[in-house]
Amino acid sequence: MATATVLEFMQKTAEDEALRHQLEALLGVGDGNISSEVELDAAETEALKGERAPVVAEFAAKNGYAFSVDELITVVDAFQKHQSGKMSDTDFAALIGATLMNETTGDVSQVTNPLKRLSRYLSKTYFGYEVKS
Numbered sequence: 001m002a003t004a005t006v007l008e009f010m011q012k013t014a015e016d017e018a019l020r021h022q023l024e025a026l027l028g029v030g031d032g033n034i035s036s037e038v039e040l041d042a043a044e045t046e047a048l049k050g051e052r053a054p055v056v057a058e059f060a061a062k063n064g065y066a067f068s069v070d071e072l073i074t075v076v077d078a079f080q081k082h083q084s085g086k087m088s089d090t091d092f093a094a095l096i097g098a099t100l101m102n103e104t105t106g107d108v109s110q111v112t113n114p115l116k117r118l119s120r121y122l123s124k125t126y127f128g129y130e131v132k133s
Contacts, residue, residue, distance in 0.1 A: 003067075003075055007075060009063070020033055023059065026052065030043050036079075040079055054069050
């Protein structure tokens with residue numbers, strides 16, 4: 001699942017300072033931390049969806065994260081739409097492959113996640129839901 005690879009790469013920018021600084025230099029904007037919709041600012045979004053996308057995809061591949069420019073744009077676009085309220089939590093979770101459990105009702109709203117750690121992080125932090133393993 002290439003979307004998972006994009007998300008792994010994006011998450012790595014929060015954990016790896018050297019990678020973050022290299023990405024910042026490649027983008028020419030922002031701080032290089034593109035790990036979440038909260039961290040991904042408007043200038044970084046535009047760079048990742050625009051002319052810098054091929055350079056970022058190539059850079060990611062050199063660092064062990066192979067995905068296409070279209071896959072990168074799909075994920076960044078989803079982050080942007082979710083942040084602006086144009087994409088529901090459920091649709092966003094489906095894109096990233098998260099399993100969400102509503103803490104109030106206990107309802108599970110999506111399928112099993114191949115990236116449990118990432119979905120748990122995103123779900124708890126940004127959706128207000130607990131991930132059910």
